[in-house]
Amino acid sequence: MEQISWDANQKSINQVQEKLSETHLLCPPSPNTSCPSSPGSQRQFVGKLVEILNDMSNSNLISWNQSGTSFIVKDSETFSQVILPKYFKTNNFNSFVRQLNMYNFHKVKNANSKGVKGEDQIWEFENENFIRDKPHLLVNIKRKANEKDNGIQAQFYDLQNKYNELFIYVKHLQEDLIKVKEDNRILNNMIENLKNYTDEKCKY
Structure with missing residues (x-):
């Protein structure tokens, strides 16, 4: 058979x-x-932001404010061309701002930027959990869920x-x-x- x-x-x-x-x-x-974004991807964005601010070679374009409670982008146009491609593989400043908004960063009304027009104006951002001398608060920064x-x-x-x-x-x-x-x-x-x-x- x-x-x-x-x-x-x-x-x-x-x-x-x-x-x-x-x-x-x-x-x-x-x-x-x-x-869906994972905690790792969230830490990556915030971590890179900290890395940028801690690198003193970037201080002419971005730095903490004097009290360390916010950070300042001093020339958005040059920042977009020099810093963003190096850390985020983009040169779109608006995309960077949108990401900050997604992580609950808020733009600070800065007297130095009043009356300044164009992309080279000063931008200042703050987040209650993004403090220079309090890195333990970074874990509280969460991406907004829509x-x-x-x-x-x-x-x-x-x-x-x-x-x-x-x-x-x-x-x-x-x-x-x-x-x-x-x-x-x-x-x-x-x-x-x-x-x-x-x-x-x-x-x-």
Whole structure:
């Protein structure tokens, strides 16, 4: 009797596994979105800001105020061309300001900037948890969560749950396939033994 082949079943399972590895179910599907921001990504922005301010070679363009309760961008145009590309891979000052707003930094009304027009005006920002001599407060700086972020996060966890369910399902299929293969091996051995026994009987 011809031995039953289970290659097709194994191939189907392998194809499912390949699809699992190829798909980006752990991230939202849209190419214009990214995974929900993690504490690590939050610390990265704030950490780079601290690094910029602590580097005295940048002090001609950005520095703490005298009391260390805010920081001042002294020339936004030059700052955008020199500092931003070095630390944030962008030269868009407006994007930098939007990021600051997302982390609850607020622009300080500075007397030195009154009447100054253009992109080279003085900008000053503060955050109650961003203090020069109190680095332990930095952990309190959180990125604002808007409705879009919440929607992306919900989508992320929904897809992650579906991925986990599918992964478990494939794992169970593999276990069942192993059992079926073993049963098939035993059955084929029994058939082979029966065939040999029948052949021996026929000789007599």
